[in-house]
Amino acid sequence: MYALVERLYPLCRSITGDGVRATLEIVGEYVPLRVHEVPTGTRVLDWTVPQEWNIRDAYIADSGGNRVVDFAASSLHVLGYSLPVSATMPLDELRAHLHTLPDHPAWVPYRTSYYKPEWGFCLAQETLDALPDGEYEVCVDSTLTDGHLTYAEHVVPGQVADEVIVSCHVCHPSLANDNLAGIAVATYLARALAEQTPYYTYRFIFAPGTIGAITWLARNAERVDRVKHGLVLACAGDPGRLTYKQSRRGDAEIDRVLRYVLAASERPHHVTEFTPYGYDERQFCSPGFDLGVGSLSRTPYAGYPEYHTSADNLDFVSAEAMADTLAVCREAFAVLDRDRRYINLSPYGEPQLGRRGLYDSLGGRSDAKQAQMAMLWVLNLSDGEHGLLDIAERSRLPFDTVAAAAEALHGAGLIKA
Amino acid sequence: MYALVERLYPLCRSITGDGVRATLEIVGEYVPLRVHEVPTGTRVLDWTVPQEWNIRDAYIADSGGNRVVDFAASSLHVLGYSLPVSATMPLDELRAHLHTLPDHPAWVPYRTSYYKPEWGFCLAQETLDALPDGEYEVCVDSTLTDGHLTYAEHVVPGQVADEVIVSCHVCHPSLANDNLAGIAVATYLARALAEQTPYYTYRFIFAPGTIGAITWLARNAERVDRVKHGLVLACAGDPGRLTYKQSRRGDAEIDRVLRYVLAASERPHHVTEFTPYGYDERQFCSPGFDLGVGSLSRTPYAGYPEYHTSADNLDFVSAEAMADTLAVCREAFAVLDRDRRYINLSPYGEPQLGRRGLYDSLGGRSDAKQAQMAMLWVLNLSDGEHGLLDIAERSRLPFDTVAAAAEALHGAGLIKA
Amino acid sequence: MYALVERLYPLCRSITGDGVRATLEIVGEYVPLRVHEVPTGTRVLDWTVPQEWNIRDAYIADSGGNRVVDFAASSLHVLGYSLPVSATMPLDELRAHLHTLPDHPAWVPYRTSYYKPEWGFCLAQETLDALPDGEYEVCVDSTLTDGHLTYAEHVVPGQVADEVIVSCHVCHPSLANDNLAGIAVATYLARALAEQTPYYTYRFIFAPGTIGAITWLARNAERVDRVKHGLVLACAGDPGRLTYKQSRRGDAEIDRVLRYVLAASERPHHVTEFTPYGYDERQFCSPGFDLGVGSLSRTPYAGYPEYHTSADNLDFVSAEAMADTLAVCREAFAVLDRDRRYINLSPYGEPQLGRRGLYDSLGGRSDAKQAQMAMLWVLNLSDGEHGLLDIAERSRLPFDTVAAAAEALHGAGLIKA
Structure with a gap:
């Protein structure tokens, strides 16, 4: 992954x-x-x-032509759905289109403007702080067209x-x-x-x-x-x-x-x-x-x-x-x-599980097995109101044990889905 | 007040x-x-x-004519709905008609007998204790008549x-x-x-x-x-x-x-x-x-x-x-x-709030405003089952914020009462 | 008992x-x-x-004819529903038919085999441990017949x-x-x-x-x-x-x-x-x-x-x-x-209990009696939805007091069963 x-x-x-x-x-x-x-x-x-938005390139370049913010470095640098722009403007005018995270000056935020036509850039606060005043070239080479x-x-x-x-x-x-x-x-x-x-x-x-x-x-x-x-x-x-x-x-x-x-x-x-x-x-x-x-x-x-x-x-x-x-x-x-609700087909009294090989033949022991308990629970609660997860929760038995009991009872024809 | x-x-x-x-x-x-x-x-x-009860005066006076209990001093002194009485009797006979609070000897209790014909006085235990034996004049100048x-x-x-x-x-x-x-x-x-x-x-x-x-x-x-x-x-x-x-x-x-x-x-x-x-x-x-x-x-x-x-x-x-x-x-x-139940008129998916000026246009920020959250809650729960108080409780937003959101949504035609 | x-x-x-x-x-x-x-x-x-099971006698006897396990001493010694048996066999062969409690060596367990044909004995672990190897006579004189x-x-x-x-x-x-x-x-x-x-x-x-x-x-x-x-x-x-x-x-x-x-x-x-x-x-x-x-x-x-x-x-x-x-x-x-549900026959407002001798005539006191409170509770909750136990629980009055109140109200014709 x-x-x-x-x-x-x-x-x-x-x-x-x-x-x-x-x-x-x-x-x-x-x-x-x-x-x-x-x-x-x-x-x-x-x-x-x-409309469908696509973008090829975007950058802010200083007067020396150096890209100080560059879409090629990270797709986060451009405001999502930014309109195309190609202009030169002083930093103060540009600021209204710049998004930063003052609390995390090294990080670039993720911002979008899907439904309000806008252009803009996202950059680190420390990048912004390092920019000298002056003219900057801004370019968003995007398209926003029917698609x-x-x-x-x-x-x-x-x-x-x-x-x-x-x-x-x-x-x-x-x-x-x-x-x-x-x-x-x-x-x-x-x-x-x-x-x-x-x-x-x-x-x-x-x-x-x-x-x-x-x-x-x-x-x-x-x-x-x-x-x-x-x-x-x-x-x-x-x-x-x-x-x-x-x-x-x-x-x-x-x-x-x-x-x-x-x-x-x-x-x-x-x-x-x-x-x-x-x-x-x-x-x-x-x-x-x-x-x-x-x-x-x-x-x-x-x-x-x-x-x-x-x-x-x-x-x-x-x-x-x-x-x-x-x-x-x-x-x-x-x-x-x-997780399914079954119906006990033998709901009056317990069915005789021993006859079907589903119950210990030796009586009197106190350590009833979990599998056996799960069968009794499934039979008791399979009234159309309770699913196997209900039964697992109420019995505090593992879901797998309950599901296996249901399978065994289904196999013996004692419950139906 | x-x-x-x-x-x-x-x-x-x-x-x-x-x-x-x-x-x-x-x-x-x-x-x-x-x-x-x-x-x-x-x-x-x-x-x-x-019957209607009215009272002009009531008192207990000692043999010297001094009012030792006087309705004029407090309306509590007379048993509510007391029958009129005008009699002279020894203190021992009078006692059966006197109500006091032994546990609070300085206080006069409030007692009534609306539905059993009776006359009586309420007084402080210490007042009673101070009364010498002897004859007392009792007067309740009340009327109990159809009215x-x-x-x-x-x-x-x-x-x-x-x-x-x-x-x-x-x-x-x-x-x-x-x-x-x-x-x-x-x-x-x-x-x-x-x-x-x-x-x-x-x-x-x-x-x-x-x-x-x-x-x-x-x-x-x-x-x-x-x-x-x-x-x-x-x-x-x-x-x-x-x-x-x-x-x-x-x-x-x-x-x-x-x-x-x-x-x-x-x-x-x-x-x-x-x-x-x-x-x-x-x-x-x-x-x-x-x-x-x-x-x-x-x-x-x-x-x-x-x-x-x-x-x-x-x-x-x-x-x-x-x-x-x-x-x-x-x-x-x-x-x-x-507190009213509204019906979301656009219940399938969220309605596009931004188009109606009810939602921030800049996406990606994590600090969704309370007013905006309140609108989403009102829309989500306005199914005819939940009132604004339900929504305030479930959202843990102030009721006023929720009610204001409902008003805005109602104004935009997105919910009806 | x-x-x-x-x-x-x-x-x-x-x-x-x-x-x-x-x-x-x-x-x-x-x-x-x-x-x-x-x-x-x-x-x-x-x-x-x-089938019906009956037993007259059962024992394990050693080669000297001494009964080392004897049904006459305790009915627990024989496996419930044990088939009849009369045989002599070495201890090792017998062991498969013996039930003990290793964790409680002095105690005899209780075991049955109702639905699987089987014979067997239950005995103390310490009894078993004391048995020397050798041949033993086993006898279960039981019958398992239609009955x-x-x-x-x-x-x-x-x-x-x-x-x-x-x-x-x-x-x-x-x-x-x-x-x-x-x-x-x-x-x-x-x-x-x-x-x-x-x-x-x-x-x-x-x-x-x-x-x-x-x-x-x-x-x-x-x-x-x-x-x-x-x-x-x-x-x-x-x-x-x-x-x-x-x-x-x-x-x-x-x-x-x-x-x-x-x-x-x-x-x-x-x-x-x-x-x-x-x-x-x-x-x-x-x-x-x-x-x-x-x-x-x-x-x-x-x-x-x-x-x-x-x-x-x-x-x-x-x-x-x-x-x-x-x-x-x-x-x-x-x-x-x-515990029964009564119906208040005078459910609009309180009925006038005083008129019926069921309420104190002297008003104003703060120590409403338990019996009187019980009557108010029975009247208030006898709407066909609540029984006397519900009323006792909700009022925190003793059930007996609530039941006595119901009896008094029933006697006064104010509630019906």
Whole structure:
């Protein structure tokens, strides 16, 4: 995953344009993607697909022709969606178009102006401070024209048409944790799920933030009813502990699964309430959709000083952190995928398990085996109201043990799905 | 408010009679009152309006003609609803008609006998102890005859016919905290509400305890359906901390508002469960009505030694305490009056706030403004299930910020009431 | 009760056979029993009544003819349902049929093999360790033939046909706490209940564990709808604190009553969640029945080292412990039997209690009497949603006071059942 992040890091992504296409092309080498191109001007829910932005070059040069700020050094240096400009102006006039972080003078901020026509540069405060007064040449060689918004999907087919969506935003430029790490974890998660046929169909959505999720929702109105669960992956590679942000519902099955898996794994972690800010859970959890979609991060949105700065670089993320995030995703989906409500077909009294070889023949011992206890619990609670996760929680038995008991009972014809 | 309490203090009030009328006349100088007179014998729910009691004079005089207990000194000296009596009797015979507080020998208790015909006097234990044996002349110059029960209403008209009732009892004689302070706070609250047109119609009820509330309920059967919220004001001027006693429902909106406002104000306070004892919340919260009516006091019913004694006098209440009670009432009604459920008219995804000038155009910054967050919260939770108070609680944003966000969104046509 | 336990202790009980019959005959001297005999092969729910097992003698004798293990010394020495055997074999071959407790070398374990044909002996580890190698004569003089499963019922008729069942297992051999103490408490509880006509009909079930309860359920399918509450009594005589294991529902009335009574009694105690293991609550709380049946024990199932060993003997149980268990049962049923929902017939405002002699005539005092408060609470909450136990809990008044208030109000025609 780290290698993938390294490859994607230099590209200049935005909510539209060739940077997104190049990103999806690389991801497509790992998992097959279906890429969608949606024309500028398309109405999507309350929004409209904007013009497509592309950029070749941008710089500020001093009177000696030296590039003191250079897009070639970092895609962060240009304000996202900056209008083209080619001018010479004194530093004082230029200042209104410069963005810095006075509190972190060595870092370059990440700034955009998608919906208000504007041009600008981002640079370190200390770079700015070192600039002598005088005339500067400014150049943004960008285009903002009718084109397309680009997003991609990858589907791991399951046994049923009900879907789990995994979404990550692909619109941020050279920021490693936000969200190249999320893209990398999603990609490897898709590969892992494909190793067997899961129960659910898993749909991975690689789309620009906000407008991309809105576009996907607008174009998939009928599919949304099939989306039973979902997870937004973001900030998946920093050194902090894992954070699960619950869906708007708070008790959706995905919420219960993530809480269970994180607690059972004994990893240090946080579980937070839903807020209508953050990543694309904002759209999936808008009240008209109200999907059971949570968000898994390490340190969450705006929770680390490097957030949306040039310090969110390749040093800030690690292979180990991404592997840990991926492991929790896999554990969670392993539970989610098996969590079902069964019906006890012999609900009056206990069925005679011994006759079916499912119970110890020697009576009187006090050390009832866990597997046997799990069978009794599954039988007792399989009334159509309780799923296997409910049973694991109530019995305090491991989910795997409960799931195995359900399998044995299903095999013996004692329960049905 | 303190001046009003001072004026009302000397009057001898009871559940009927001229003391109530004089009280309402004075209150009427502050806010216009509609006074109701209900004839003796009128059936009101399970009760009957009793005879009207009036008193001119009452005393116990020793053999030398000296008044050792004198109604003119304090209206507390006579048992409420005392029958007329004019007799001479030895002290030992008189004792059966005397009420004292042995634990507080300097204080005169407040006692009544509304529904059992009886005569009697209340006096300090030390006064009684000082009386030599011998003959005493006793005189209660009272009348108990067919007449009326008197209560009054003041209405602050609102934008809707749904009502908030504010009730206080006006039947206690010279007791300052119980309930002249309540009367004063109610009066000034009514004046404050009239400064603008509130959303709800606010109805202030000045009525004798129990029988007055029962009479009001009996005569307003059809209006009760319009009563959405209510507050009983009692013991509003003592030095103790504020106490909110919840309605029978416990989660009525008035309960939630008072809990919220008291907590947000960071005043020391108590919130207590409903009990079917206390003041007229007993009637409003009887199971047939079960109104959302709570009770706001400082030190509650029977919670201070001065309760129902001559020590509940003008020194026991303060202008500051009443001003504090009034302030909380105003804060609470300011929340209650604006707490409404809106419907997000653009519930699928977030509406594009930027297009409507409601969102920062510069993206990437991590310090989303509170006003902007409040708009996202209102949009996210305005599904017909959540009111603005719910949203304030869940978002941990100040109610005022949430209400302002709702106003902005309403102005932009994004939500409807 | 201790004397009854002493009489029952020597008998060799199992899930069928003459030991059960002899046990029921003795219990029948205390309370009249209706004994049921269900033939081998009868289908009962998912099970089949097994063959009947009886035993006359069993021993292991050494080459000198000395009985080194002797059923006559303790009924525990033979594996329950042991097949007949008469053979001579070397110790090494015999070992596969011997059951010991290495951790408690002086104790004899209790073991059975009801459903897998097997023979065997249980003995102390130290007895086994002392046996020299060599040939041993083994003899189990048992029969396993078509016969009957035996259980008994005792009914205390009540005012209504709705039933409370009290169940205890009668299948364990010489084990005092598990479950002779339970049998003794049940027997004396039945006698106590018969002293007056209770509201509910109380049905006591003395049946072998699991198969007995299953048989009862199979034969009483139509009666089960009348079973409103129930209690399984087990391990009722050991020195530990009381433990109430809640029904599967967790909030059944029996659960609330036992929690209330145990807390109100201020006895140290435990309340535990339902688990589908333990005693016959497993069957009564299977999902098809889901009865409100909890289980009362002292130290629960497998919670003491003496459990299912020869150390669960007459020294392990005490008259005091059984008396304590019985007392709690009686307190609980005294609450359960009176806990009803009333309807306030005068729900609008408070009814005028004074007119009916139910309220103090002297007003103004602050020490409202508990009885009067209880009446106000019963009136306020008797809306069809709250029972007397709810009212006792919410008012924090003793249940007896609340029940007495309800009786007074019922007598005055103010509430109806």
